[in-house]
Amino acid sequence: MVEPQFRRVARFVSPADRGFAAVVYGGSILFALLILGLFVELVLGSWPSIVAFGPSFIWKSSWDPITSKFGALPMIYGTVVTSFVGIILAAFVGIMAAVFLADFAPRWLATPLSFLIELLAAVPSVVYGLWGLFVLSPFVRTVIGPALQHVLGWTPLFSGPIYGVGLLTAGIILALMIVPTVTAISRDVIAAIPRDLREASMALGSTRWETATRVVLPAARVGIFGACVLALGRALGETIAVTMVIGNRPEISASLFAPSYTLASVIANEFTEATTSIYISALIELGLILFVVSIVVNALARFMIWSVRGSR
Amino acid sequence: MRASLVRCFTTVVVAASLTLPAIAATQLTGAGSSFDYPFFSKAFYIYSAKNPDVTVNYQSIGSGGGIQQFTAKNVDFGATDVPMNAAELARAGQPVLQIPVALGGAAVAYNVPGVSATIRLTRQVLVDIYLGKVLKWNDPQIAKLNHGVNLPDMPIVVVHRSDGSGTSYIFTDFLSRVSAEWKTKVGVGKSVSWPAPSAIGAKGNEGVAGQIRSTPGAIGYVELAYVIENKMPAAILQNRAGKWVGCTPENVAAAAATKPEVSPTNFSITDAAGAGSYPISGYSWVVVYKKPSDATRAKALYDVLSWLVGPQGQSNAKSIDYVPLPVNVQNAASATLRQMQR
Numbered sequence: 121m122v123e124p125q126f127r128r129v130a131r132f133v134s135p136a137d138r139g140f141a142a143v144v145y146g147g148s149i150l151f152a153l154l155i156l157g158l159f160v161e162l163v164l165g166s167w168p169s170i171v172a173f174g175p176s177f178i179w180k181s182s183w184d185p186i187t188s189k190f191g192a193l194p195m196i197y198g199t200v201v202t203s204f205v206g207i208i209l210a211a212f213v214g215i216m217a218a219v220f221l222a223d224f225a226p227r228w229l230a231t232p233l234s235f236l237i238e239l240l241a242a243v244p245s246v247v248y249g250l251w252g253l254f255v256l257s258p259f260v261r262t263v264i265g266p267a268l269q270h271v272l273g274w275t276p277l278f279s280g281p282i283y284g285v286g287l288l289t290a291g292i293i294l295a296l297m298i299v300p301t302v303t304a305i306s307r308d309v310i311a312a313i314p315r316d317l318r319e320a321s322m323a324l325g326s327t328r329w330e331t332a333t334r335v336v337l338p339a340a341r342v343g344i345f346g347a348c349v350l351a352l353g354r355a356l357g358e359t360i361a362v363t364m365v366i367g368n369r370p371e372i373s374a375s376l377f378a379p380s381y382t383l384a385s386v387i388a389n390e391f392t393e394a395t396t397s398i399y400i401s402a403l404i405e406l407g408l409i410l411f412v413v414s415i416v417v418n419a420l421a422r423f424m425i426w427s428v429r430g431s432r
Numbered sequence: 433m434r435a436s437l438v439r440c441f442t443t444v445v446v447a448a449s450l451t452l453p454a455i456a457a458t459q460l461t462g463a464g465s466s467f468d469y470p471f472f473s474k475a476f477y478i479y480s481a482k483n484p485d486v487t488v489n490y491q492s493i494g495s496g497g498g499i500q501q502f503t504a505k506n507v508d509f510g511a512t513d514v515p516m517n518a519a520e521l522a523r524a525g526q527p528v529l530q531i532p533v534a535l536g537g538a539a540v541a542y543n544v545p546g547v548s549a550t551i552r553l554t555r556q557v558l559v560d561i562y563l564g565k566v567l568k569w570n571d572p573q574i575a576k577l578n579h580g581v582n583l584p585d586m587p588i589v590v591v592h593r594s595d596g597s598g599t600s601y602i603f604t605d606f607l608s609r610v611s612a613e614w615k616t617k618v619g620v621g622k623s624v625s626w627p628a629p630s631a632i633g634a635k636g637n638e639g640v641a642g643q644i645r646s647t648p649g650a651i652g653y654v655e656l657a658y659v660i661e662n663k664m665p666a667a668i669l670q671n672r673a674g675k676w677v678g679c680t681p682e683n684v685a686a687a688a689a690t691k692p693e694v695s696p697t698n699f700s701i702t703d704a705a706g707a708g709s710y711p712i713s714g715y716s717w718v719v720v721y722k723k724p725s726d727a728t729r730a731k732a733l734y735d736v737l738s739w740l741v742g743p744q745g746q747s748n749a750k751s752i753d754y755v756p757l758p759v760n761v762q763n764a765a766s767a768t769l770r771q772m773q774r
Contacts (some may be wrong), residue, residue: 368594368633390493393596
């Protein structure tokens with residue numbers, strides 16, 4: 121009842137107001153149009169491929185430019201698995217770091233430490249890629265891989281030969297790249313939790329550990345989840361660093377040590393030299409799939425946030 | 433529509449380069465092969481130093497992109513590692529001249545710990561390694577070619593280019609010539625489906641070289657100039673004549689010299705005859721319109737390119753470990769170029 125009145129009062133009346141309205145409306149519509157235009161362009165570009173291969177493009181697993189047989193499944197698998205390995209590692213480390221920075225670290229330590237973690241986000245991805253190729257992948261091949269295989273080799277996840285490059289290495293690189301996002305946002309969310317909650321918990325005799333895990337983190341879970349979703353979005357689309365350490369083999373293998381391929385990597389690798397029209401079209405369809413996968417992941421995450429909020 | 437994304441992007445890039453203030457009277461633009469880029473940079477820099485009224489701006493965007501930009505007439509010339517085929521020529525809409533401009537070879541580099549001698553491989557063994565039939569370094573087939581070399585009991589990791597590349601084209605062309613099985617099962621191309629179970633793709637020459645260095649047991653093909661500059665160990669191969677040849681500029685040039693009548697439809701010099709021929713060699717090409725629309729630019733373009741394929745231009749190739757065209761191929765290239773209307 122109050123709102124309509126307020127709106128009437130706040131109507132844009134003077135020419136300057138109208139100009140301002142045009143700018144803000146225009147800006148927001150522009151973004152919507154941009155997304156829509158991107159989607160339309162991707163569909164148009166991949167149309168020959170959609171017509172030629174039909175829906176089986178999504179579940180076929182051959183990728184042979186010579187015979188023009190294209191299927192996206194190995195790349196979808198590689199994209200999803202590397203992103204999830206990345207987000208699991210990054211969420212664990214990132215949330216721990218955020219709790220420490222917000223609640224435990226003394227100020228003189230928290231400020232430079234936050235700065236350093238956020239600095240990780242400023243490192244160009246090709247640098248991560250080079251470091252991954254020359255430092256991390258030999259380390260995975262000689263240390264991390266054999267250790268994991270020694271303990272967990274009986275599961276298919278950690279079986280088979282260790283090349284150094286592969287799903288696990290790509291996942292670790294992604295984790296490093298997205299951990300600043302998780303940490304920075306989670307820290308702000310945790311810091312925004314009212315002091316009263318902490319004090320009440322302490323007053324009831326909780327330890328700092330109990331306060332952090334049973335009071336602060338549950339209260340901050342929606343925001344932390346949002347941080348993870350943002351980070352996951354970056355992981356799904358990351359291209360160069362992943363291309364350099366994934367092994368670029370369009371094959372599905374249960375082992376995390378096996379080389380794989382991601383949607384973004386194929387496009388980066390093959391787009392410039394793709395000559396036949398169906399080939400280019402198939403690559404654009406990979407872009408379309410990546411676009412859809414990103415939107416679905418984001419939508420799912422939004423939905424989960426809403427449902428968590430609703431239950432409170 | 434199908435290529436409008438890439439076209440939009442590269443048009444912007446190329447258009448941006450075109451709108452830069454024109455310092456020289458004539459600024460020619462080209463786009464394409466990244467293999468040619470170091471050679472072109474050096475050669476065009478030297479040309480402009482001698483002829484200050486002409487500069488050449490070359491965009492290293494890949495052969496496919498080069499052909500597209502050339503077809504869309506956004507650039508004066510394109511450069512490609514594989515000549516334009518009939519369909520691409522038809523799309524160009526008017527007669528195109530394709531001129532061999534640079535030579536390259538792919539060296540077979542490896543990382544076998546504990547082996548200091550240079551490993552020898554026959555053509556057939558190399559095919560079998562890439563087909564995934566020879567899986568270990570101490571396989572009898574490799575051992576019998578390398579007497580006295582203590583080959584380890586180590587799995588072979590096959591490394592290939594993950595990005596579409598002319599080097600992959602030359603390498604798969606070579607494998608197809610040697611093996612009918614490769615030809616039917618895999619084929620020839622800038623990107624193929626690699627059959628070896630241990631195949632790992634790495635991006636660019638530097639990626640393949642890095643992967644080989646950091647993976648014991650790895651084998652892979654790398655552009656000749658890159659191997660020379662980085663002093664990587666590379667295998668000695670047996671050529672068609674049965675002679676053992678290393679990947680050197682001389683041996684690549686020898687392979688090219690066996691076939692002076694090279695044309696855009698018959699251009700392969702892999703597995704060439706001749707005692708000194710290195711078997712994994714190939715050309716890179718420049719494409720121009722036979723009748724360019726702008727006469728002034730046509731004249732400048734003709735002058736630059738005829739200098740480039742002549743002895744003066746080619747002498748720049750040698751200084752940066754590229755292989756100069758043999759004299760008979762230089763002559764053939766100049767003859768083709770003279771058909772250009774100017």
